[in-house]
Amino acid sequence: MAMLRARLAHIDEQVAALESQMALLRRDRKIVQDELAAIVYPILTLPDDVTSGIFLQYADDYPTQICSPMVLASICTQWREVALATNGLWTRFSAGHFYVRSSQKLVHFPDLLRMWLSRSGALPLDLRIPLPSSTSTIPSREAIVRLLFEYSSQWGSMQLSSPESIELPRDIEGGSFPSLTHLSLYSHHAVAPIPSFLDAPRLRIVKLAGLTLVDHWRDSLPSLPWGQLTNLEMQIADLGECLDILEHTQMLEVLGFTLNVDLEQVPPRGIILHHVHTLVLCGQPSHGIIPHLTLPALRRLGIEMVTSEYTPAIESLIERSGCPLTMVSLDDMHDVHAIAALLRTIRTTQEVQLKLPMLDEDGFSRLFKTIADDPSLLPALTTLEITKCMPGTIELSPLADMLVRRSGQRGEFESTKLESFKLLFREPSGYDDFLPEWNFGGRSDEVARDIGRVRELRAGGLGLEIRPTVPWLNGNVTAEMAKALCGPL
Known part of the structure; x- marks a missing residue:
């Protein structure tokens, strides 16, 4: 019994000690809590x-x-x-395709979308929605479509994509879209009719991919208010349907056309679009649409994947339209001959943008030499921009030669002086991008001379921007060279 009493007394002592510590901690906690409460966060x-x-x-x-x-x-x-x-x-909602690929996320997607849209009030909406497949185990496709159309009066910009046709339930087909200005419809891996968006008085910009017209053009009204559009981008396999659409787009100002399969032969249509100032063509077969068009107001031309077939087509377009092109953008090319041949046909161009991720060092050297030596190539050039270059592919010497010749230092180019040059390299994507840098062939005296030549041009008024992504060790344009070329004079 004595042992038990002694043990109880010891426990009581421990409890008293702990309670004393707890009292101290409570006091300290209150002090800290009061100090925190006294802090005023200016932002709040x-x-x-x-x-x-x-x-x-x-x-x-x-x-x-x-x-x-x-x-x-x-x-x-x-x-x-x-x-x-x-x-x-x-007002903005952009869901990635990972939502429609994950059944777990897709279960809650309609609820998330409804909650989000309900908080937008009555403001115009900017929506980018990927629809799930109709074969999905989660029955959310129709629920998403119906929910979106509950807010159709608030659509300002809508991008709707689907792995199959974009079909609307019959009871909501042909809704009203009073705020809609931008519409993008993408149907992947399927050719599908265009849902009707006729009642959209403010619609001006439309992008279509993988879609076709509702029924037959001549037997039905168009599904979109083509006559009021100012900007149209199409990726449609049927050239005839594309031309049918263009005959009804007389207010068009910007036209983009993408084709990745060979076009069928279509008799010339002679479509005149008086207001188109910008034409963008993507895909090698896309030149097939050019003979059908006359564009008197064309000022800006963009082409991706230029081939030799483009040169006569563009030359005929310019002659037929009487359009003084002022800006040309060429993308994703490695054929210097095709680039030069096309540019020779566009003598009025003042601004040229070249995106050349596939061009190697020899290709750039030949391109710069051609621009420097050929007075018939871009005689009106004032602005040249080259982007997406592979690191280590630009040799400084031919670049400097071209800049000197084009900046009015030689008589044949005095009438049109190059005023601005921009050279931007793409980010290195892997170890292979660094391999060209391990080359010590450059001579420091030549590099110093070329840097001096270019700096003299800058002092004379040439706008120059060069942005490499990594420091290089060879005789090509390097990060240190860029500092010397573009740094304070």
């Missing part, structure tokens, strides 16, 4: 409308991030209340 003293305005600026800086309102709402209670009450934060 702002009026709610100012905080809301800051939130909207943040959303504008990150327009594609679906998480931006969610991030703001997760900081603290006050910010959550402001974010939930700021309708403008909830």
Whole structure:
């Protein structure tokens, strides 16, 4: 019994000691809590409308991030209340295709979308929605479509994509879209009719891919208000349908056409589009549309994957249209001969943009030499921009020669002086991108001479921007050279 009493007394002593420690901790906790409560966060003293305005600026800086309102709402209670009450934060919704590939995420997708849209108030919406396949084990496709059309009066910009045809339930076909200005419809791996968007008085910009007309053009009304469009991009396999559409787009200003399969032979249509100032062609067979068009107002031309077939087609277009092209953009090419042949046909061009990720060092040297030596090539050139270059592919000497010749230092180019040159390299994507740098063939005296020549041009007024991504060790244009070329004079 004595042992038990002794043990109990020892336990009581331990309890008393712990209670004393707890009292001290409670006192310290209150002190810290009071100090925290006394801290004033300046950002939380702002009026709610100012905080809301800051939130909207943040959303504008990150327009594609679906998480931006969610991030703001997760900081603290006050910010959550402001974010939930700021309708403008909830007007953009962009869901990646990972949503439609994951059955677990897809289960809750309609609920997430409904919650999001309900917070937008009555503001115009910018939506990018991938639809799941109709064979998906989760029956969400029709639910998503119906939910979207509940808000059709608020659509400002809509991008709708689907692995199959974009078909609407019959009871919502032909809705009203009073705020819609931009519409993009993409049907992947299928050719599908275009849903009807006739009642869209503000619609001006349309992008279509993998779609066809409803029924037959001549037997039915068009599914879109073609006559009011100013910007149209099409990736349609049927050239005849494309031309049928263009005959009804007399207000068009920007036309983009993509084709990756050979075109069928179609009799010349002689379509005149008086307001088209920009034409963009993608895909090697896309030159087949050019003979059908006359574009008197054409000023800007963009072509991806230039081949020799483009040269006579573009030359005929310019002659037929009487259009003084002022800007040309060529993308994804490695044939210097095809580039030069095409540019020779466009003598009025003042601005040239070349995106050349596939061109090697020899190709660039030949291109610069051709531009430097041939007075018939781009005689009106004032601005030259070359981008997406592979690191280590630009030799400084031929580049400097071209800049000297084109900047009015020699008589044949005095009438049109190159005023601006920009050279941008793409980010290295792997170890192979660094291999060309391990070359010590460059001579320092030659490099110094060429740098001096280019700096003299800058002192004479040449605008110059060169941005390599890595420091190089060879005689080609390097990060250190770029500093010397573009640094303070």
